[in-house]
Amino acid sequence: MNRIITISREFGSGGRELGKRLSEAMGIAYYDREIITAIAEKSHLAQSYVQSISEKGTYVYPIHYGRTFSFRPVNQDNQAKVLVAQQQILQELAETSDCVIVGRCADVILHDYHPLNLFVYADMASKLIRCREKAFCDEALSEKAMEKKIRQVDAGRAHYRQLLADSKWDAKENYQLCINTSGTVIKNLIPPILSYANCWFGEALQ
Amino acid sequence: MNRIITISREFGSGGRELGKRLSEAMGIAYYDREIITAIAEKSHLAQSYVQSISEKGTYVYPIHYGRTFSFRPVNQDNQAKVLVAQQQILQELAETSDCVIVGRCADVILHDYHPLNLFVYADMASKLIRCREKAFCDEALSEKAMEKKIRQVDAGRAHYRQLLADSKWDAKENYQLCINTSGTVIKNLIPPILSYANCWFGEALQ
Numbered sequence: 290m291n292r293i294i295t296i297s298r299e300f301g302s303g304g305r306e307l308g309k310r311l312s313e314a315m316g317i318a319y320y321d322r323e324i325i326t327a328i329a330e331k332s333h334l335a336q337s338y339v340q341s342i343s344e345k346g347t348y349v350y351p352i353h354y355g356r357t358f359s360f361r362p363v364n365q366d367n368q369a370k371v372l373v374a375q376q377q378i379l380q381e382l383a384e385t386s387d388c389v390i391v392g393r394c395a396d397v398i399l400h401d402y403h404p405l406n407l408f409v410y411a412d413m414a415s416k417l418i419r420c421r422e423k424a425f426c427d428e429a430l431s432e433k434a435m436e437k438k439i440r441q442v443d444a445g446r447a448h449y450r451q452l453l454a455d456s457k458w459d460a461k462e463n464y465q466l467c468i469n470t471s472g473t474v475i476k477n478l479i480p481p482i483l484s485y486a487n488c489w490f491g492e493a494l495q
Numbered sequence: 496m497n498r499i500i501t502i503s504r505e506f507g508s509g510g511r512e513l514g515k516r517l518s519e520a521m522g523i524a525y526y527d528r529e530i531i532t533a534i535a536e537k538s539h540l541a542q543s544y545v546q547s548i549s550e551k552g553t554y555v556y557p558i559h560y561g562r563t564f565s566f567r568p569v570n571q572d573n574q575a576k577v578l579v580a581q582q583q584i585l586q587e588l589a590e591t592s593d594c595v596i597v598g599r600c601a602d603v604i605l606h607d608y609h610p611l612n613l614f615v616y617a618d619m620a621s622k623l624i625r626c627r628e629k630a631f632c633d634e635a636l637s638e639k640a641m642e643k644k645i646r647q648v649d650a651g652r653a654h655y656r657q658l659l660a661d662s663k664w665d666a667k668e669n670y671q672l673c674i675n676t677s678g679t680v681i682k683n684l685i686p687p688i689l690s691y692a693n694c695w696f697g698e699a700l701q
Contacts, residue, residue, distance in 0.1 A: 410667065461616065467673035481691035488687055 292317065292387040292490045293404035295395040297458065300442035301416030303475040304409035307468070308391040310476055314483050317387035324378060324393055331374040334367060342371040343393060343449075372452075392446070396463065397454045405489045407482070408464040413439070415471040465489065498523065498593040498696045499610035501601040503664065506648035507622030509681045510615035513674070514597040516682055520689050523593035530584060530599055537580040540573060548577040549599060549655075578658075598652070602669065603660045611695045613688070614670040619645070621677040671695065 294311065298304020305321060312319035325343060329336045376398050382388055383402045390399075396406040411419070416439055417432060430438065443459075450458035461467045466485060468478065500517065504510020511527060518525035531549060535542045582604050588594055589608045596605075602612040617625070622645055623638060636644065649665075656664035667673045672691060674684065 408667075412668065461614075461667045461673045461675070462618065464673075465675045465677075467667045467670075467675075469667070469671045469673075471671075477694055478691075481687050481694055484690045485687035488683055 290402060291383060291385075292486075293383050293395075293399055293402050294389045294486060295399065295404045295406050296389065296391045296409060297394075297396060297406070297446075297464070298391070298409040299411060299416065299459070300439050300446075301420040302409045302411040303419055303470045303473075305391050306475045307407075307409055307470070307478060307482070308389045310479050311482055311486070312389040314479050315387070315389075315486065317389065318382070318385075319389050319391075320382055321391040324375070324382075324390070327378045328371055328374045331378065332367075332370045334371065338367070339371055342368055343375055394450050394453050394458075397450065397456075405466075405486055406464045408459070408461065408467040410459070410467065410469055412469075412471045496608060497589060497591075498692075499589050499601075499605055499608050500595045500692060501605065501610045501612050502595065502597045502615060503600075503602060503612070503652075503670070504597070504615040505617060505622065505665070506645050506652075507626040508615045508617040509625055509676045509679075511597050512681045513613075513615055513676070513684060513688070514595045516685050517688055517692070518595040520685050521593070521595075521692065523595060524588070524591075525595050525597075526588055527597040530581070530588075530596070533584045534577055534580045537584065538573075538576045540577065544573070545577055548574055549581055600656050600659050600664075603656065603662075611672075611692055612670045614665070614667065614673040616665070616673065616675055617677045618675075 292315075294308075296304050296308040296311075298307075308321070309319055325336055325340050328334075328343060329339045332339065375393060379390065379393065379395055379398045382390065383399050383404075390404075396404060413436060417435055420435055420439065447458040450456070456463050466482075468482070470478065498521075500514070502510050502514040502517075504513075514527070515525055531542055531546050534540075534549060535545045538545065581599060585596065585599065585601055585604045588596065589605050589610075596610075602610060619642060623641055626641055626645065653664040656662070662669050672688075674688070676684065
């Protein structure tokens with residue numbers, strides 16, 4: 290069976306960078322946004338539309354009414370199309386070669402492939418700094434608006450997981466290792482995580 | 496400043512073994528039950544009594560009344576005596592040498608010493624197997640009774656933390672690394688954790 294590492298991550302925690310660097314250190318494939326392109330091709334839907342469904346589930350984005358908010362629903366057929374295409378693509382990737390997959394609830398979808406599941410998180414101050422540095426958010430956003438965006442993205446991820454599993458997205462019980470990146474330099478985390486992954490796949494841990 | 500590693504752990508997760516092995520691998524001091532002995536000496540109270548307060552806070556143990564339960568309170572003066580002695584002893588240890596400290600909310604008490612805080616957890620099936628193997632619980636206990644004991648010990652630890660801090664004992668946000676030991680061999684976890692600790696204290700991560 291191929292070595293599959295899934296990375297779930299809070300927005301701004303550096304999970305994507307960690308996944309990319311880990312895949313390079315291990316010399317294995319890395320999949321993130323490539324999955325969206327593949328789903329869009331398979332389902333004949335626009336990439337931006339697929340991106341929204343693929344990470345947030347039944348809702349496209351929250352709409353605010355004063356201090357309350359509601360959600361704009363997605364066409365149910367399209368949602369099903371995206372979910373089915375995503376499942377097929379993730380399984381194809383898992384069967385093709387060793388890989389690191391970021392997001393998309395790959396830990397749930399690929400459960401039978403016995404992946405190593407990592408969760409990457411950080412405190413809000415660190416996430417704000419990273420978002421600002423990496424320009425993940427619109428640079429004109431105020432600190433408060435940026436924090437709101439971070440919470441909204443993570444709420445979307447949590448919601449998407451609830452569509453696929455009973456377990457909570459950010460519950461440590463669903464992961465073998467939870468890594469707090471607050472105040473850390475991501476690239477320096479790679480040697481210990483690589484050591485952990487090698488132990489895991491060498492079955493030294495089991 | 497000395498290198499301090501604190502280990503918080505679910506009962507039966509192997510956190511104590513992990514801490515002991517990590518201290519040996521690093522060649523640094525290890526403190527666990529020794530702290531109880533030191534507190535008992537300092538506060539002139541019995542070790543068993545100190546043990547109960549030191550890990551559960553204001554309550555000695557739960558008493559069941561049918562399907563509900565209440566707690567038997569501890570003498571408030573003794574509680575304060577134990578908490579003060581514990582704080583002093585942990586600070587003395589932290590100032591004496593590099594060390595691994597298991598339990599006793601050392602992550603909270605030694606916050607100013609910038610410890611590396613680890614949380615060790617596992618699923619209930621793994622904890623039951625470990626408790627049975629290591630004879631942590633009375634061997635005559637049924638599976639159900641053993642599970643109840645595991646939950647009670649952890650409830651005590653969670654309660655004790657609430658006495659000292661606003662943060663939740665088992666919330667991953669309070670730790671740099673959360674390690675799921677379900678189905679793993681603890682000794683094989685040491686190389687990656689050691690690598691992580693060396694990076695952390697080498698300030699490579701910060």
